[in-house]
Amino acid sequence: MAKRKSDQLETRVLGDQTIFRGAGGETHQTAGGDVPTLTTQQGVPVADDQNSLKAGQRGPTLVEDQHLREKIFHFDHERIPERVVHARGFGAHGYFETYESLSDITRADIFQRKGEKTELFARFSTVAGNRGSPDLARDVRGFAVKFYTKEGNWDLVGNNIPVFFIQDAIKFPDLIHSAKQEPDRGFPQAQTAHDNFWDFISLTPESINMALWIMSDRTIPRSLRFMEGFGVHTFRMINAQGKSSFVKFHWKPKQGLQSVVWNEALKLNGADPDFHRRDMWNAIQMGDYPEWELGLQLFDEKFAESFEFDVLDPTKIIPEEQVPVRIVGRMVLDRCVDNFFAETEQVAFQTGNLVPGIDFTNDPLLQGRNFSYLDTQLSRLGSTNFNHLPINAPRCPFHHFQQDGHMAFHNPQGRANYEPNSWGKNGGPRENPEKGFQTYAEDMDGQKGRYRSETFADHYSQARQFYLSQTAIEQGHIADAFVFELSKVETLAIRERIVSHLLNVDDDLAGKVADGLGLKSKPKAADAARPTITDLKMSNKLSIIENGPDSFKGRKLGVLLTDGADIDLVTALKSAFKSEGAQIEFIAPVVGGVEASDGSWIEAQQKIDGGPSVLYDAVAILASKEGASQLAKSPPARDFVADAFAHCKFIGYTQEVQPLFEKAGVWSDIDDGCKALSKKSDAKAFVKMCGDLRFWEREEKLG
Secondary structure (H helix, E strand, O other): OOOOOOOOOEEEEEOOEEEEEOOOOOEEEEOOOOOOOOEOOOOOEOOOOOOOEEEOOOOOEOOOOHHHHHHHHHHHOOOOOOOOOOOOEEEEEEEEEEOOOOOOOOOOHHHOOOOOEEEEEEEEEEOOOOOOOOOOOOOOEEEEEEEEEOOEEEEEEEEOOOOOOOOOHHHHHHHHHHHOOEOOOOEOOOOOOOHHHHHHHHOOHHHHHHHHHHOOHHHOEOOHHHOOEEOOOOEEEEOOOOOEEEEEEEEEEOOOOOEOOHHHHHHHHHHOOOHHHHHHHHHHHOOOOOEEEEEEEEEOHHHHHHOOOOOOOOOOOOOOOOOOOEEEEEEEEEEEOOOOHHHHHOOOOOOOOOOOOEEOOOOHHHHHHHHHHHHHHHHHHOOOOHHHOOOOOOOOOOOOOOOOOOOOOOOOOOOOOOOOOOOHHHHOOOOOOOOOOOOOOOOOOOOEEEOOOHHHOOOOHHHHHHHHOOOHHHHHHHHHHHHHHHHOOOOHHHHHHHHHHHOOOOHHHHHHHHHHHOOOOOOOOOOOOOOOOOOOOOOHHHOOHHHOOOOOOOOEEEEEEOOOOOHHHHHHHHHHHHHOOOEEEEEEOOOOOEEOOOOOEEOOOEEHHHOOHHHOOEEEEEOOHHHHHHHHOOHHHHHHHHHHHHOOOOEEEOHHHHHHHHHOOOHHHOOOOEEEOOOOOHHHHHHHHHOOOOOOHHHHHHO
16 A cells, blocks of 8 residues: 655653653653653653554554563553453354355355354443443443354454554553553452543543444444444455455344443333343244354555555544445354353454455554464463363464473474474475465555554544534434433543534534533644544445334333233234244233233233333233222332333333323323233234334424
């Protein structure tokens, strides 16, 4: 790719702090006055803690960067045995089915034959929380897939968000330290609503695009089954003739996108902190196998040169309107693990696990991840032989001379444990230039140095594009999330700095956040290394609501029952929702169940105070007159209705429940999202309504 000129560093004074702005427009504090100079653990003064050492401005990261090596080495080993990030996870087995041959694009064996199935293991996780944290924390979700291909294991290690906070891996320890519990007090857990995190973000303008994404509903998914996945970085695909194409990887959920609302997330964490795990487990056990389609954004050098942003910048996306996603296969998860520790906990993903036909680019964050992950696995799993564990071992034949070490399950057989050797057929494996992995022969030149390419310097334009691509409902959620998080920040200057960045994104958003925080006046907009591009085309692919499902399939209806409930309506609801491919669960005053109108007994799965409406995508209340009167006296029953209404869920009800609705404060506000159920045919009409998942018009009225 063409070389670009680097910016010079600019230095200025802000109060008692000396600030410099780097090539990418980043603003950082430097030592001055009584502030000590940053050093390595050996006491060597550090000149640049923002950029890793590269061969040229856009070249690869160099292994000789001892500051990067020391910093990430220490970070990788600072917690044992739990993962430093992605500690809380859920894994499942399945397969990948190739839709078509991609031999014209890549020589990767997994993509050569239409209809071929490849075994895989997928793990989903939160990022910031510890293993004991709740599932519905506002957080990025990890989305990692290990393909056991015929030519070795390929790990596609990504997230449910296509961009990241930082542009260079040298800042990863700082990012995670800021997001984790504050070290002097050990809290807050699994949340970023505290001073350290927002202090880091406010001083790292490259993070602003990601800040918009994490304040969106993407970070509170309804289910792991209903979220997208992304490889984040730009990779290469290389065909048998050595031709290279750039590629970005996408996972598209077959059942559409869906998230919860914030108040619902808070209550879900109390009602069931294992909500996402339980949802995945139950779906697979019931045979409702989660599915995603794998999509590729493929583009060439010419597009990379003409695109408004640098394709090596991990804080940027390529909108699907500019490079459509080509669907090439599907992933089906059809088997839960036999043992959580042996599989989900011990699985080791590495961005460096590639197969012939797929290769890296010089994305500096990806280069640092490749460098880091082996260290991480050694620290966490205790041995260089972690690949001997069944969950990590390839399914294809493998041959090498690596030996010994802690817990070696297999060693080289025979006399030879080295190469070259002269033992012929008995001398063990040999390299194969024709079949083996070949790194793409990219031209390289440039001076050695710590660089941030000026092509990485636009930090606000895509944040604006993302925000304006949301529906009005989602924009409101983003503003509310900023206000909530920053209201937990005790330092006024940090709140003001975030608003100053938002002014470069959208005036309306910045105004809503400033008003929500009670700022007496708006700060001036933050200095921008590049002015915000205000005419980028909007992308409806960035909205969750615009990319939701077209039915209630895979969702769950909660039906609150009392003695005397109309058996015909109960039967009709059960039939209609099961025909739709949805789950149905009964809640009752006692877990034993209720006696229906015909004298039959209906088993309940939940007691009312253990089965709140937040557990369900839609609800129905079927009660006798006497039963409804009793429910009206029950605080959990009143909350069941009030929460469902406040969370904009579709509600089915019989006329007998009026006393309960009045006590819950919703009867006078009954709207088109509430369906009166009086005859069996109403059940089909109700399930059709529920396909929209939420009655968002209610939120506008309630707001």
